[in-house]
Amino acid sequence: MNSANKSRTIASLFQTLGRGGDRDYGGDHVTQLAHALQCARQADETGAAPTLVAAALLHDIGHLINADDRATFQRHExxxxxxxxxxxxxQWFGPDVTVPVSLHVEAKRYLTAIETEYYDGLSTRSKETLALQGGPFVAADEATFRALPYMSDAVALRRWDDGGKIPGAEVPPLEFYEPHLHVALE
Structure with missing residues (x-):
């Protein structure tokens, strides 16, 4: 993808994050955008690759592009x-971005199965969604998950996701992550 197309793609993604980002992040007292920025900041501060920083920033974009997202949760689905x-x-990113995004819920199920204290640290909303998402893994699921490519990245993303729910946390602006996305785009 050439630089101009990358810039257009990033502008479109930022518009999506900005447009829906002012919505409350499911009762955790932060907005969707604040949550995304907190997750990306954590990834960046740990020295994660630009692709994983991009995954952290964009991991919940599925909430923003789904017009029925809130109604689905209210129906307990x-x-x-x-x-x-x-x-x-x-359509824009390779598996270094998309696979951790696709596995970050499975990573929560994995962590609740292997770390007893992990569940206690989840927010109320995250505990509610865990039940809808199938609950903690059983032993066979744990083994299958451990063998997946990008498993470690998904677990790191999950931990940033859990830590990205601090009301009023100071974070860089969305534009700070433009260089990360430029590198991550294929």
Whole structure:
């Protein structure tokens, strides 16, 4: 993808994040955009690759492109935002971005199965969605998940996701991540 097309794609993604980003992030007292920026900041601060920073920034875009997202949750159904978001992002990004996005919910199920204290640290909303998403993995699911490519990236993304729910946290503006997205775009 040439530089001009990358810039247009980034502008479109930023518009999507900005347009829906002022919505409340499911009762966690932060907006969708604030959550995305907090996750990306954590990834960047740990020295993650630009592709993983991009995944952290965009991991919940499936919530923003699904007009029925909130109604689905209210009906006690799982909208599979991680799959919707990954498929949407596949038109521009490779698996270094899309696979961790697609697996970040499975990573929550994995972590709740292997770390007893992990569940206790989840927000109320995250515990509610965990139940809709199938609950903690059983042993066979754990083994299957551990063998997946990008498993470690998905777990890192999940931990940033859990840590990205701090009301009023100071974060760089969205434009700070433009260089990361330029590198991550194929």
């Amino acid at each position: 799982d909208a599979r935002h991680e799959i919707l978001g990954a498929r949407y992002l596949e």
